[in-house]
Amino acid sequence: MKNIVIPDGHTLNPGDLSWTPIQQLGNVSIYPHTPQSLLVNRCFEATVILPNKVIIDAAIMDQLPQLEYIGISATGTNNVDLEAARERGIVVTNVKGYGSAAVAQHVFALLLALTNKVKEHHQSVLEGQWARAKHFCYWNYPLVELAGKKMGIIGYGKIGKAVAQIAQAFGMSLLINHKYPIEETADMRAVNLDVLFRESDVISLHLPLTDFNHEFVDKNYLNIMKPTAYLINTSRGGLIQEDDLCEALLKEKIAGAAVDVLSEEPPKRGNVLMGAPNCIVTPHLAWATKEARQRLLHMLAQNVATWLKGQPLNVVT
Secondary structure, eight states: OOEEEETTTTTTOSSSSOOHHHHTTSEEEEOSOOOHHHHHHHHTTOSEEOOSSOOBOHHHHTTOTTOOEEEOSSSOOTTBOHHHHHHTTOEEEOOOSTTHHHHHHHHHHHHHHHHHOHHHHHHHHHTTHHHHOSSSOOOSSOOOOOTTOEEEEEOOSHHHHHHHHHHHHTTOEEEEEOSSOOOOBTTEEEOOHHHHHHHOSEEEEOOOOOTTTTTOBSHHHHTTSOTTOEEEEOSOGGGBOHHHHHHHHHTTSSSEEEESOOSSSSOTTOOTTTTOTTEEEOOSOTTOOHHHHHHHHHHHHHHHHHHHTTOOSSBOO
């Protein structure tokens, strides 16, 4: 049987799921967390590694003589050096589509937090403002209606499409920027980035981080956004030039931003967006509903099982 190592299993399964689907496939060693300094030692005899966020680069691969397969327990692949794996004949797979509903739901949780200020108004009630009010209602911030607004979606894969569906249910029209052609409708247009940033009332990012799009959301694009517009990022922190976004928020060039991802995670050295005005930061949890993680675990097991049969699915190298 193959030796299978899960080096950072806590993120996927903190204890509320069963590892049985994977444990049935080989000799499985599960570690809740693995620092980079211990990765080689723990994976030295592994034929299969199933990482979530630990970094597996060329130097690590060269120290793992039995490694044949890396099954990333996520959609993003930027924690694995794909070119190095290809050169060494190591198969790499990922898992797609497991969290589309969960991420799309979080996009709108963030957006509604910005537009309706639910937490802030709840806190004001707890502080006695409603009890002291002269009328039956009050609001401390402008309330924004989404119906009739334009949502710009950059990246129109499964998550982008799930976000689009919810946006349309809110009565929003869509501006889509995608690497492939899309079928346009009366309320959905394919546009370039300049048009999308200039015309959108809300912009949501849904694309993988690559060398080509690193920090592409910079002051050049932020400066052409509407001062009433919002920016949402649930993809990868490296897509945004965070200093530029902080400046845009400080100077009120845009109305607000909400990010579930940062350039460094965890942000041990701090981050300019933490504490920036009208900016919400959540700890990379959009994907992490129990239902989504259950799907991810079963799809991960399926990836391993098909690879063992010589018919790998979801190969990225």
